[in-house]
Amino acid sequence: MNPLPWDERWYAWRLDREMYSDTWDRGLGSNRRGGRWNTPGRRVVYASVDPSTAILEVAAHGGFDALDEEPHVLTCFEVIHEASVRIVQPEEVPNPHWLHPMKTSPNQRKFADALLAEHPFVLVSSVATRHSWNLLVSCDLAEGQFRMISQERFGLDTRLLKDLAAS
Template sequence: MPATVYRFQTDSHRDTILDGIGAQLRGGRWNVRGRPLIYTATTPELCFLEYIVHLEGTPLSDLPPLILCEIEIPDDAITWLDAADLPSGWNNTQVSPAGLPQFMDAQFRQHGTLGIALPSVVVPLSPSRNVLIDPLHPTSVQCRVLRIEPYPIDPRLPTATLLA
């Protein structure tokens, strides 16, 4: 049975949902610059929180139009990791510990998997998980975007500057 994951991104990049190009260009907590990776989550709520923690002071009202992407992936192609499986300091909120991208590459190689599900740094006690998808894996062709919806920001939410 397929699994469903979610991704937030700007509408202007809707044609790259399954490419991992943003992570490839900028790098991230779990990937080095130059390595494509698709950052998703098992729930839209976690996906949204993961998105807004990276706004670096941009008020939510100043964001370009966002979309919520619902993505289907083969369920048997996901490896689930717990916090105990991750390197020390993986959840540091101030700085990404050195070696996390290399650790994640080793996990993808070791498990030969399309996706790796792991706890969130933003909400570590949540049962929701982040799911990193390798767009270079042979089974990535089985991933498909099920739905794309505009995602309005509730004006009652505080701006990113208040969250910092």
């Protein structure tokens, strides 16, 4: 399956708290704490191939309420050298449970670290929504191969919030 929704231009999206809007491309959080697909010490930008998946990925960690309580910024960026994207098909992942929302395995991080040491961009299936894809950007290898297209303040549709008064 070709997960790429792109034609001639390759775009990716990420959602950050507004206070981090200037550092969206540095992978600082993943460097400090690691992530689902990297160990601490590796700078990785986590993005999605569409804005909806980027929003769902953030909501999966903090809930929709967090997106309504604090200002966020939606960033769109372009991958300039599309040939440098390594697509990881679900059947290539050693443990299929890595693609489900559960505790991250140290072996999962090692698997992705090896890919990110070799490829500037790695495309993996989203855990938050099975038929979408996330783009991992190895900051060290991808320097100069992606650029910001736009940033805009994000506004959550408040129908997605829990109605605490109704419960």
